[in-house]
Structures are given as C-alpha cells and as structure tokens.
Amino acid sequence: MKPGRGGALLLLASLALAAAPQSRDERSASVGMRSRIEQVVLAGSELVAAPTDHKAPVVLRVLAVWPHGEHHRYDLEWTGLVPGRHDLMQYLARKDGSPTTGLAPLPVTVTSVLPHGAMDPGEAKPVAPPRSLGYSALQIGVAVAWAIGLVLILFVGRRWRRPRVAAPVPPSLADRMRPLVEAVAGGEADAAAKAELERLLVAFWRARLGLRDRTAAAAVAAIRADAEAGALLRQVEAWLHQPTPPAALDLAALLQPYRTVAAADFEARSDVR
Amino acid sequence: MTAVQPSSARFAETREFLHEIRSRVASVVVGQDVVVERVLIALLTSGHLLLQGVPGLAKTLLVAAVSKTVDLAFARIQFTIDLLPSDIVGSEILDQKTHEFRTHKGPIFTNLLLADEINRAAPKVQSALLEAMQERRVTIGNQSYPLPAPFLVIATQNPVEQAGTFELPEAQLDRFMLLHRLEYLTPADEKEVLRRNAALGVRRDGKGAVARTEFDVLGEQASGSADRLVRAMEDVQQVHVSEAFLEHTVEIVNRTRRHPKLELGCSPRAGISLVKASRARALIHGRDYVLPEDLFALAEDVMLHRMRLGYEALAEGCTAPQVLQEILTESPR
Numbered sequence: 001m002k003p004g005r006g007g008a009l010l011l012l013a014s015l016a017l018a019a020a021p022q023s024r025d026e027r028s029a030s031v032g033m034r035s036r037i038e039q040v041v042l043a044g045s046e047l048v049a050a051p052t053d054h055k056a057p058v059v060l061r062v063l064a065v066w067p068h069g070e071h072h073r074y075d076l077e078w079t080g081l082v083p084g085r086h087d088l089m090q091y092l093a094r095k096d097g098s099p100t101t102g103l104a105p106l107p108v109t110v111t112s113v114l115p116h117g118a119m120d121p122g123e124a125k126p127v128a129p130p131r132s133l134g135y136s137a138l139q140i141g142v143a144v145a146w147a148i149g150l151v152l153i154l155f156v157g158r159r160w161r162r163p164r165v166a167a168p169v170p171p172s173l174a175d176r177m178r179p180l181v182e183a184v185a186g187g188e189a190d191a192a193a194k195a196e197l198e199r200l201l202v203a204f205w206r207a208r209l210g211l212r213d214r215t216a217a218a219a220v221a222a223i224r225a226d227a228e229a230g231a232l233l234r235q236v237e238a239w240l241h242q243p244t245p246p247a248a249l250d251l252a253a254l255l256q257p258y259r260t261v262a263a264a265d266f267e268a269r270s271d272v273r
Numbered sequence: 274m275t276a277v278q279p280s281s282a283r284f285a286e287t288r289e290f291l292h293e294i295r296s297r298v299a300s301v302v303v304g305q306d307v308v309v310e311r312v313l314i315a316l317l318t319s320g321h322l323l324l325q326g327v328p329g330l331a332k333t334l335l336v337a338a339v340s341k342t343v344d345l346a347f348a349r350i351q352f353t354i355d356l357l358p359s360d361i362v363g364s365e366i367l368d369q370k371t372h373e374f375r376t377h378k379g380p381i382f383t384n385l386l387l388a389d390e391i392n393r394a395a396p397k398v399q400s401a402l403l404e405a406m407q408e409r410r411v412t413i414g415n416q417s418y419p420l421p422a423p424f425l426v427i428a429t430q431n432p433v434e435q436a437g438t439f440e441l442p443e444a445q446l447d448r449f450m451l452l453h454r455l456e457y458l459t460p461a462d463e464k465e466v467l468r469r470n471a472a473l474g475v476r477r478d479g480k481g482a483v484a485r486t487e488f489d490v491l492g493e494q495a496s497g498s499a500d501r502l503v504r505a506m507e508d509v510q511q512v513h514v515s516e517a518f519l520e521h522t523v524e525i526v527n528r529t530r531r532h533p534k535l536e537l538g539c540s541p542r543a544g545i546s547l548v549k550a551s552r553a554r555a556l557i558h559g560r561d562y563v564l565p566e567d568l569f570a571l572a573e574d575v576m577l578h579r580m581r582l583g584y585e586a587l588a589e590g591c592t593a594p595q596v597l598q599e600i601l602t603e604s605p606r
Binding site for chain 2: 191192194195196198199202203206212215216217219220221224237240241242243
C-alpha cells in the first residue's frame with residue numbers, strides 16, 4: 001500500500017466513525033424514566049418482549065431487530081417502575097416459543113428519589129366506614145327525623161313566634177280628627193292642620209258614602225253631589241280656598257257634628273246610598 | 274298665595290272666550306271634552322302636552338281645530354326614524370345667487386307644533402325638540418333665534434307597535450307638563466262621529482271634486498285671537514291658590530317619594546305643574562280659586578309619567594294608575 005493512499009483511507013475511516021451515531025447503553029435510570037440499550041447482540045433466535053401484567057417492575061419494548069450472523073442485534077427501551085436491580089432477560093421471550101436458557105443476564109438498576117418504603121402503589125384499598133345498620137335503615141331514620149322536625153316547626157315553632165306583646169294600635173281617623181276640629185274651631189290651626197282636616201273630612205265622607213272603590217276625582221264629585229256631605233264640603237272649600245272666605249260662615253257650628261266623631265263613623269252607613 | 278283678582282267683567286270675558294273655544298272645537302271633534310280641556314290648560318300655562326293613544330282618535334284634527342279657533346300658527350311634523358334635527362329646527366343653506374349662507378327656519382317656528390309619534394324619531398331628534406321646548410329658542414349655525422310666543426308642543430305617541438321606537442326617558446318626559454291618555458269614544462259619541470261623517474258631502478275643486486273631511490268643516494273664521502289668549506293667560510296667573518291647596522299638593526307629591534311600590538317619585542316640577550294646571554282648570558270651570566277637585570282631576574295626567582314602579586310592584590302586577598289612586602285616597606298621616 002502506498003503511504004498516500006493509506007493515509008486517505010485512514011482519514012475516511014476516521015470520518016465514518018465520527019459520523020456514525022453513537023449507540024446508547026443506559027443501564028441505570030430513576031423510576032418512570034425511559035431508557036435505551038441499543039445495538040445489543042443476543043444469541044439465538046429472535047427475541048420479543050414477553051407479555052407482562054400491570055404489576056411488572058419493568059416494562060420492556062423491543063424497538064428494532066436486525067440479524068447478526070446466527071444471532072440478532074436489538075434496540076431495547078425499558079422503563080423501571082420499582083426501585084432495585086432487575087434482569088431485562090426476564091422480560092424477553094423467543095419469538096418461536098423456545099426457552100431462553102443460556103442467555104447472559106442483562107442487568108439494569110432502577111433508582112428512586114424517594115426513600116425506600118415511602119410509597120406503595122397499588123396497596124391502597126377502600127375501607128368501608130363502620131355501619132351498624134344497613135342503608136335502608138339509615139334512610140328510614142332520616143325520614144323519621146325530618147317528619148319530627150317538620151311537626152315541631154309547624155306547631156311548636158309557631159307558638160314560640162306568637163307576639164307576646166300586642167303591637168301599638170295606630171290612632172284611628174276619628175282620634176286624629178277630633179283635636180284638629182277643636183283646633184280649627186278655636187282658631188288655632190295653621191295651614192297644614194286645616195289641610196289635614198279637609199283630607200280627613202273627605203276620607204270620612206268617602207267611607208260614609210261607600211265610595212272607597214271610586215277614584216279620588218270620582219269620589220270627590222260624588223261627595224259634592226250628596227245633599228248632606230256636599231253642603232259641608234262646599235262650605236269648607238269656601239272657607240279654605242276662596243280668596244275671601246264668606247263672612248257669614250260659622251265654622252264652629254259647621255264642625256260641631258265632627259267634635260264627637262267615633263271610629264265607627266268612618267264605616268260605611270247602611271242607610272246611605 | 275295671594276293674587277290680584279281680575280275684574281269680574283274681564284273674568285267673564287275670559288270665561289266666554291274659553292267656552293267659545295270649547296264649543297267650536299266640540300262642533301268638529303266629538304266626545305273629546307277632556308282632551309280639549311287639557312289642550313287649553315297647556316295653552317294657558319305654556320306647558321307642553323303629550324297625547325298617548327292609538328291612531329284614529331282625531332288627535333291631529335283636535336290640535337288643528339284648536340289652533341284655527343284661537344288663530345294660532347300651526348305646524349305638524351311626522352316623526353320618523355330618519356328625521357334629522359335640522360328637519361325640525363332648520364339649517365343654514367348656501368344661496369346660489371349671492372354665494373352666502375342664509376338661514377332656513379324649520380317648522381318649529383310656529384305657535385302650535387304637533388309632533389306626531391315623537392317616539393319614532395332617534396334620541397338626537399327628540400333631544401333637539403325637547404331642548405327647544407325647555408329653552409323656547411333654537412340655535413341655527415352660530416345664531417340663536419327665539420321661538421314665537423305662545424309656543425306649545427303637542428306630541429303624540431302610540432302605546433302599541435313599540436318595535437323600532439325610542440321610548441322617551443324619564444328626564445325628557447318630565448318636560449311635558451301633561452301626559453294625557455286618550456280613550457276610545459263612547460258608543461254614543463262614535464255614532465255621532467259616523468253621522469257627521471256621512472253628512473260631509475263632496476267639495477268641488479276646479480273641474481273635479483274630492484270627498485270632504487272633518488278638516489274642511491273647520492273653516493277659516495277664527496273665533497279668538499292671540500291677544501285674547503294672552504289675556505286669558507294673564508288671568509290664569511290671577512287665580513287664587515290657597516295655603517291649604519299648596520299643603521295638599523306638597524303632601525301628594527311627597528307621598529310618591531316615600532311610597533314603597535315606587536322606585537321613582539315625582540319631581541318638584543310635578544308640584545309646579547299641578548298648581549299651574551289647576552289654576553288653568555279653575556279658570557276654565559269659571560272659578561277664580563283652585564280646589565282639591567282640580568288636583569284630583571289633573572293628578573293622573575301630571576303625575577303618572579313622572580312616577581316609576583319598583584321591580585317588586587311590577588312583579589306583583591301593580592300598575593301606576595293603581596298606585597296613584599292609593600296615594601290620592603290614602604288617609605292623612
């Protein structure tokens with residue numbers, strides 16, 4: 001071999017080695033982390049991942065398989081679920097069903113960041129609360145308690161809430177009218193008292209004439225049309241609203257019947273209308 | 274409240290004038306005595322009137338009849354969604370001959386303006402009109418123009434067909450002294466309307482002819498004049514208002530403010546309007562002093578549109594007229 005040609009081949013071989021992907025050989029990982037062992041040659045016929053259940057401490061996948069002479073070359077991916085040392089060969093089986101005896105172990109180490117025994121997945125079991133009676137008995141008990149409570153609220157509770165002190169009775173219209181009549185007849189009433197007296201007189205006749213269901217305007221018109229009430233109302237209006245009240249108006253005599261008015265007088269009279 | 278009393282002769286003359294207007298309008302418009310009275314009250318107190326009623330209740334005819342009877346300038350605007358403020362108040366237009374802007378005054382420059390279906394116009398247009406109603410002057414360009422006196426707006430709105438309308442807010446409703454709700458005629462009045470309409474006949478016009486309408490019956494002869502109206506307005510100011518009447522008014526207005534079913538009670542403007550309208554009503558009824566019956570008769574038209582029911586009252590099915598009657602008939606405290 002010429003020295004120049006040998007140097008070129010050496011350079012090409014170096015470049016090829018540099019460009020070739022580095023196979024991963026991860027033999028240790030923490031719980032739950034995926035790891036790979038690539039380009040591992042295992043003797044004999046082709047191997048596949050052995051079926052496992054959900055309690056298996058390691059999950060193994062065969063990512064790729066290539067023939068390697070009489071043997072096979074594998075890319076494996078494994079995930080450790082339980083801390084400790086495990087043999088991946090335990091999770092491989094022959095594709096043709098023959099035993100895997102004679103194969104060298106493929107150990108991996110699964111580490112944990114938690115202290116040993118801190119967690120025990122799969123061990124939690126539901127614990128039924130202690131119950132002396134069955135569910136039906138419980139339902140019946142609740143229903144009985146609810147019915148007793150309802151009876152107590154309806155009968156006993158109402159009695160408790162009955163007012164022990166009678167509410168103050170507001171003064172009747174008659175009670176309010178009498179002092180106003182006295183004040184007006186005595187010439188001591190101001191404009192507000194006179195106006196209130198006029199409103200009370202309208203309310204009085206409205207009740208007496210059975211005009212409660214009429215509108216205010218219709219009621220006043222009906223009062224004015226009544227012989228007794230109309231005469232009174234017109235005189236009161238003349239005294240209160242005319243620019244110069246009639247000189248002949250005897251207010252004391254006009255209001256005399258209302259000095260002794262009683263609460264019953266504000267009720268509708270049967271002989272009217 | 275004291276007032277200088279008008280002489281009995283002048284008072285009698287005013288009574289006759291008002292009676293004449295009512296009779297003349299009644300000869301054209303049947304069965305709307307209360308509305309005619311409300312229009313007169315608005316005229317005599319320079320208040321504005323909002324009429325609420327379904328179409329076909331002779332609102333336009335009524336206003337036209339009043340304006341012709343009193344010999345006032347009358348204009349009518351049909352409010353629509355595309356109406357612009359300048360369509361009402363006027364605008365500045367470029368004169369092609371002089372190349373200068375000149376002012377074109379809108380239909381608001383009149384004595385009696387009928388704003389038909391005011392709730393159909395956009396709020397901007399409503400505001401333009403209501404501003405003019407309040408200030409009695411309008412601004413076109415940079416120039417401000419006073420409106421003629423007397424100036425009265427009678428607006429109408431339809432209580433049905435609310436789609437595409439803009440309800441007047443409370444603040445703008447408050448500008449109307451009265452809101453009168455028109456009712457259908459009684460069967461007897463409606464029969465009289467039909468009888469009169471059947472006797473209208475035909476009006477010849479050149480070689481053709483058209484069927485006569487109630488507007489043709491109005492005629493051109495005015496029975497009054499603006500001068501007589503002004504004197505009547507002055508007489509309204511002389512109507513005596515007693516202290517007791519003021520007490521009643523304040524009490525009723527205050528009851529609206531503390532009533533549990535009302536969310537919004539009446540404004541002070543309601544009290545002012547009640548007294549003003551009561552004075553005019555007293556004069557129309559031949560009195561030189563107001564009585565509580567004026568208050569009760571006008572309360573619905575003056576106060577209802579200034580009150581707003583609360584949520585609970587609405588949920589209970591209460592209506593504003595019911596609550597107002599409760600307030601008016603409530604026994605004194």
